Amino acid sequence: MDDLFAPPTQQWRRISPAYAMVLRIRMAVATAILGAAATVPVWLLAGWVWGVATIVACLAWALWQWVRLGRLVRSWGFVERDDDLYLTHGLWFKELTAIPYGRMQAVKVESGPLARAFGLASVELVTASIQSGAKIPGLPQSDAEQLRDRLIEIGIGDDEDAR
Amino acid sequence: MSVPPVRFSGLPGAPAPPEQGLRTEPESGPSVTPTPPAGATPPPPAVTVAAPLVEKPHPLTPLVRAWVLVVAALWAVGRELLNGTEGLRLPPLNWASGLFGALLLVLVVVAYLDWRATSFIVDAGELRIETGVFTRTSQRIRFDRIQAVDVTEPFAARLLGLAEITIDVGAEGGHKLRYLSRARAAAVRDYLLARAHGVRSAEVNQTVTTGVLDDLGEHDEVLVRVPPQRLLLGAVLSHEFLLLTVPLALFMVGMLVIGPPGETVRESPLIMLGAVLPALGVLWGFVSKRVIGQWNYAFVRSGHGLKITRGLASLTSQSVPRHRIQSLRIAQPIWLRRLGLYRLDMAVLGHRGLTTDEDQAGASSILLPIGTRAEVDVILGTVWPGLRLADIDLQHSPDAARWLQPFSHGWVGWGWDESVITTRQGWLTRVQLVVPHGRVQSLALEQGPLRRRLGLAAVSVHTTEVLAQCVAANLDAGTARELLFAEKDRARTSGLGHLLTPAPEAATGPTTGPMSAG
Numbered sequence: 251m252d253d254l255f256a257p258p259t260q261q262w263r264r265i266s267p268a269y270a271m272v273l274r275i276r277m278a279v280a281t282a283i284l285g286a287a288a289t290v291p292v293w294l295l296a297g298w299v300w301g302v303a304t305i306v307a308c309l310a311w312a313l314w315q316w317v318r319l320g321r322l323v324r325s326w327g328f329v330e331r332d333d334d335l336y337l338t339h340g341l342w343f344k345e346l347t348a349i350p351y352g353r354m355q356a357v358k359v360e361s362g363p364l365a366r367a368f369g370l371a372s373v374e375l376v377t378a379s380i381q382s383g384a385k386i387p388g389l390p391q392s393d394a395e396q397l398r399d400r401l402i403e404i405g406i407g408d409d410e411d412a413r
Numbered sequence: 414m415s416v417p418p419v420r421f422s423g424l425p426g427a428p429a430p431p432e433q434g435l436r437t438e439p440e441s442g443p444s445v446t447p448t449p450p451a452g453a454t455p456p457p458p459a460v461t462v463a464a465p466l467v468e469k470p471h472p473l474t475p476l477v478r479a480w481v482l483v484v485a486a487l488w489a490v491g492r493e494l495l496n497g498t499e500g501l502r503l504p505p506l507n508w509a510s511g512l513f514g515a516l517l518l519v520l521v522v523v524a525y526l527d528w529r530a531t532s533f534i535v536d537a538g539e540l541r542i543e544t545g546v547f548t549r550t551s552q553r554i555r556f557d558r559i560q561a562v563d564v565t566e567p568f569a570a571r572l573l574g575l576a577e578i579t580i581d582v583g584a585e586g587g588h589k590l591r592y593l594s595r596a597r598a599a600a601v602r603d604y605l606l607a608r609a610h611g612v613r614s615a616e617v618n619q620t621v622t623t624g625v626l627d628d629l630g631e632h633d634e635v636l637v638r639v640p641p642q643r644l645l646l647g648a649v650l651s652h653e654f655l656l657l658t659v660p661l662a663l664f665m666v667g668m669l670v671i672g673p674p675g676e677t678v679r680e681s682p683l684i685m686l687g688a689v690l691p692a693l694g695v696l697w698g699f700v701s702k703r704v705i706g707q708w709n710y711a712f713v714r715s716g717h718g719l720k721i722t723r724g725l726a727s728l729t730s731q732s733v734p735r736h737r738i739q740s741l742r743i744a745q746p747i748w749l750r751r752l753g754l755y756r757l758d759m760a761v762l763g764h765r766g767l768t769t770d771e772d773q774a775g776a777s778s779i780l781l782p783i784g785t786r787a788e789v790d791v792i793l794g795t796v797w798p799g800l801r802l803a804d805i806d807l808q809h810s811p812d813a814a815r816w817l818q819p820f821s822h823g824w825v826g827w828g829w830d831e832s833v834i835t836t837r838q839g840w841l842t843r844v845q846l847v848v849p850h851g852r853v854q855s856l857a858l859e860q861g862p863l864r865r866r867l868g869l870a871a872v873s874v875h876t877t878e879v880l881a882q883c884v885a886a887n888l889d890a891g892t893a894r895e896l897l898f899a900e901k902d903r904a905r906t907s908g909l910g911h912l913l914t915p916a917p918e919a920a921t922g923p924t925t926g927p928m929s930a931g
Binding site for chain 2: 254255258333334342343344345346347348349350352353377378379380381382384
């Protein structure tokens with residue numbers, strides 16, 4: 251990480267590496283389905299050479315994504331400070347989001363079936379703006395709940411100027 | 414001032430608790446006690462509350478609500494009557510016309526019962542809308558929840574001289590009182606606004622008048638008015654119009670000069686009408702909507718606040734809730750640059766269904782459809798008196814950003830003072846967004862691969878209702894990071910009192926609770 255996306259203090263807290271497996275499984279399933287949907291007509295219309303070429307292309311894509319998703323999960327970070335929360339993520343399109351505690355309206359903890367199988371959950375910070383997009387995925391369930399409780403204790407939506 | 418007709422006398426009882434209203438003002442006096450009707454027993458010595466005001470919708474209301482059906486029925490009957498060479502004759506009495514007649518009768522009876530069953534009752538602390546013939550429904554609206562009261566005249570109602578009142582309670586959709594006569598609607602609107610502001614002794618002023626072409630009371634002050642020729646100019650010189658006209662013109666020229674195979678077009682150019690007429694129809698529809706929807710646009714300061722009245726076919730009168738404005742956008746399409754004309758939009762919290770369309774009868778986000786810089790400044794000065802937009806130092810992007818914004822490099826910039834942050838972006842339409850620090854919800858620093866190569870970054874400011882992306886684009890990376898942290902601090906600590914009250918006077922006392930400077 252270059253200096254631009256360095257944390258304001260301390261170090262970034264990372265999400266669980268097991269989340270990479272969740273993303274990889276999703277990617278593999280999606281690639282398999284789409285690859286099959288693409289290969290079958292190509293094979294039937296253009297012959298077996300093109301069909302095999304399509305399969306090889308899909309496999310190459312899946313391999314590249316496999317590696318990339320691991321790096322993506324390592325790029326996630328968050329830090330809680332006294333008055334605000336910072337999130338960062340991204341490999342090519344990097345983002346660093348700052349949310350003052352006073353602007354948070356609600357905290358949502360969610361986990362889909364795949365994430366539950368790995369014991370992970372995501373924490374979403376809801377502000378009055380739909381653009382905020384502050385979601386920390388792939389935290390261990392207990393960490394997610396502790397983060398939620400801490401945020402609630404700090405006092406969400408205390409700031410009346412957020413109207 | 415005349416006392417409103419009272420359907421039943423008020424019940425004596427304990428006084429209601431003081432209303433919160435839109436502004437916390439001291440009570441303006443003792444509540445009005447109604448004169449007891451002749452023959453009633455004298456009321457006990459306890460303080461009486463003001464009599465409830467009961468309002469019935471205008472008798473022509475069912476006509477307006479079902480006007481499509483009425484017009485269809487009239488057309489069908491009229492056609493039947495005028496049909497045939499023997500002149501006027503009644504339609505044959507067979508089972509079809511009998512069924513139709515019976516259906517019409519049923520509809521009329523149902524409409525009449527529905528009208529009988531609807532009433533609007535103004536009580537001590539709330540407004541009740543009672544409807545329903547078989548299942549009674551009572552909607553209650555507390556006065557301290559009322560954010561704005563607007564009068565609109567949809568087209569069918571306008572023809573009959575009626576209007577509807579829309580009550581905005583800050584939630585999705587408003588409550589509508591349909592339909593009252595135009596004068597009565599204006600009087601009731603003023604009464605509701607007075608009650609909402611906590612004036613308990615308000616009465617319905619029967620002498621309030623309102624014009625046919627606009628909705629101005631006697632004491633209203635028109636601050637900005639848009640003449641129709643400027644509306645027409647704005648409609649003609651807009652992206653949508655030119656996008657329709659230019660390809661059409663090119664098509665016609667191409668057909669005439671080059672001609673499709675067969676050369677039939679050159680012999681009879683009228684064949685092109687088949688393609689051209691629909692396009693002309695769309696063009697006409699666009700221009701008429703924009704001009705008719707914003708006809709006679711007026712920005713008015715009335716006793717209870719600011720409002721916008723506009724419209725020819727449907728007259729809309731819409732309140733401008735200053736305290737709920739989240740951000741403002743000043744936009745200038747490229748075609749209007751020489752003329753120095755701008756458009757001003759506002760994003761208001763809680764205005765679900767807010768449209769940017771020019772022709773919608775109802776709450777829209779347009780604060781000024783087209784106006785000069787001076788008019789924009791007048792409106793800005795009225796809505797946010799503490800705003801000093803011209804004094805803000807604007808910072809421009811570094812030279813490396815020319816790769817990413819070749820055409821808008823001279824325009825793009827950002828700046829801030831102690832009340833607001835402002836960003837500029839856009840090329841074909843030059844947009845300037847103004848967001849008060851207190852309305853910033855969160856911030857994001859963004860950098861994609863192209864920006865990383867050039868050592869730039871962007872800072873995105875998130876607000877509740879989005880008119881356009883408020884982005885300080887293509888800043889130097891270090892500056893972007895500083896801006897992120899500085900703006901985050903400013904967002905946390907600043908309030909809006911400084912912006913909403915005129916700058917020379919310090920915030921005198923409590924304006925409203927949530928809005929006082931943090």
